[in-house]
Amino acid sequence: MIRNYLKVAWRNLLKYRFYSGINILGMSVGIASVLLMALFVQHELSYDRYYEDAERLYRVDFSARMAGNDVDLGATSAATGPVLLDEVPEVEDMGRFRTMGTWIVAYEDTRFQEEDLTFADPGIIRLFGLDFLAGNPETALSEPNTIVLTQPIARKYFGDADPMGKVLVLDGDEEYEVTGVIKPIPDNTHFHFDFFASAETLEETNSPIWLNINFVTYIKLREGTTEASVEEKFPGLVEKYVGQELQQFMGVSLADFSEQGNHIRYSLSPVTDIHLHSQMDEELEANGSMEYVWIFGAIALFILVIACINFMNLATARSANRAKEVGIRKTLGSLKKQLVAQFMSEAFLLSLLAFVIGSVLAVLALPYFNQLSGKTLSLDTIPWSTFLPVMLGVGLFMALLAGSYPAFYLSAFRPIAVLKGSLQGGMKHKGLRSSLVVFQFVCSIALIVCTLVVGQQMRYIQDQNLGYNREQLVTVENAYLLGDNLEAYKEELLRNPNVVSGTIASDLPTPSGRNVSIFYPGTDVNHPLAAPMVRWRIDYDYIPTFEMNLAHGRNFDRDFATDSAAVLINEAAMRQFQFSAEEVIGSQIGLADGEGSEIYDVVGVVEDFFYMSMRENIRPMVVFLGPNRGRVTFRVTAQETAAVLSAMEDSWTDLSNGQPFNYAFLDDEFASVYEDEQRQGQLFTVFAGLAILIACLGLFGLAAFTAEQRTKEIGIRKVLGASVLQLVKLLSKEFMLLILIAFVVASVIAGLLMQQWLADFAYHTTLSWWVFAVSGITALLIAGLTMSYQSIRAATADPVKSLKSE
Structure with a gap:
């Protein structure tokens, strides 16, 4: 039975190859978009989750308010970590980074400027599980003037020679002995250093001053404890240590300081949340944004839904051509569930073809996507045990979404009405089709608006008076x-x-x-x-x-x-x-x-x-x-x-x-x-182009079908003297009205979203009317050009042949 379903489905795909091609192309692009975005989302969500006991690792953050000025830092003093380890029983271990800009690193006659150098405690090795290829993790950073290198850096300076025990010179006069070589820091980590020098080298490492904020401090909580149980001890530590420094340096007690509306606070950030949820000053690296993960994930899903809508619209629009088939099958005893299975098999077969082609497109487009997103995504790093079931689920969802409504709609035809020819097939459910077309263009126009607003903000930044001349x-x-x-x-x-x-x-x-x-x-x-x-x-x-x-x-x-x-x-x-x-x-x-x-x-x-x-x-x-x-x-x-x-x-x-x-x-x-904002604008542009391409593919198919269904009407109108322009208007006005409706809805939605996006900038452009006008006109022009080919073709056809064929 299943074999027969698939055989008939294949024949129907070949019989209606024009519409099948439109569906396969659109769904393939949709699948490729979802695959690429799924790689991106999976990578973003995987940050800092590979450590042992990752859920027990936290960064200690500092925030202060003085005279209405807020400071939020992903850093603390040198003293904070040791005090937490000594005085807070919930803290099992701690480690600190101290970054100090660029360095000139030399070995014999080899010299390079290096930016990825940090000073670190031995606790950093334990907390983040740095993967040693040479050296002892327990002692590598325990002594002053020692340094641990990543493997590529060791090769850069020492070639194939054993780096252990060799001495690097920093900034011309500071000597550091190589005591360890580690694997490169994985890409999905919120820090990327190639040199880890011993923090014991620095005098400030042992500074007792809590108000000198220059170390990034991490702690590991004991099993069974919570961050809340640690954070509730912070006010007491602030009173004990910061209070006396306020009195010493500013001559004010902590109580008086607080009464003036000021505060100094400490909090914890889960290490697994830093990349997507932390936007503090003094971050080790520019972090990502959960907001953008949601946005681009939703855009990819919308593109797939737009492609599925094409299938639904074209399948129901062609219902009159399939009506006699349904009537005969029902007359010969086919049950409704068998007809549903038949039509669903077509959807599954088409989805399978689209999935294969889309997967190939995704692989081919991956280098370009990496360039756009600034990532180094690779198929080699995918956790296939979870990723593959998710993508199979996406394929199943696509088939069900695209095929379910047409299957139940077509299988519901009454055989007597069909065989008598009394069924008004193709446009019977045009209300739903119209709604789906509106949805497609709402998504497309909204993406165009977003693209233009991001570009407008980037131009605003470039043209803003900076208060100095950055040129030359x-x-x-x-x-x-x-x-x-x-x-x-x-x-x-x-x-x-x-x-x-x-x-x-x-x-x-x-x-x-x-x-x-x-x-x-x-x-x-x-x-x-x-x-x-x-x-x-x-x-x-x-x-x-x-x-x-x-x-x-x-x-x-x-x-x-x-x-x-x-x-x-x-x-x-x-x-x-x-x-x-x-x-x-x-x-x-x-x-x-x-x-x-x-x-x-x-x-x-x-x-x-x-x-x-x-x-x-x-x-x-x-x-x-x-x-x-x-x-x-x-x-x-x-x-x-x-x-x-x-x-x-x-x-x-x-x-x-x-x-x-x-x-x-x-x-x-x-x-x-503003590199991240530029990339976001480029991604918006690409996805907006894909969305409107797929939507116009569907519109092209619907326009072709509409012209085919109205062949007799067009012939009669031509005989009665209708001009080509009048006929083009007749065939296009319904779709143009739908796009105008979509423009209004998309303008409201995109306007609200981009107003919120612009609010993230203290200095930003305003939403201009021309952004919405250009978006609407662009969509209308593209849709008009899409429909014009089919409309002009139908309007210029020989009316005698049209009437004879009827």
């Missing part, structure tokens, strides 16, 4: 390696006619690690407006090199010897301290830190400029004058850029004693900040 700025990294030759390097390049200006400073107006300290207006350390502020240190030439503007006062000036005790602030700090324009210059502000308080004079106010992502408000900043030799930045002319870069490298080579030369354009650094 070249930053040379690790400038401190020049030592006493740094000033000579800068002066030599300033003699180049294509170098406009230069500045020596580590801090750049791009999101990166930031020093934050407590500042207060005036001389009263207990002032209620005291707040955490970003602290920079620059030279005299920084402001003019970056072409920043001063709202009040002046820049640091070599003619003023007192500027060593002066500061610049930004407008956000001016607002925070409630300084008026008349009084701000000459006002005093205080710095409270672990060494006491210092008072500085404000000599200038810099207009607010963006130095973080536009997702965040510009934060208050205090700028000091003084050496900060991490980078040297030059403003160059647009001409002869290659020659200038060559001159920079030549001068570096002459003065650096063989240290590697590394540079970057600031506008490239700026673009990388």
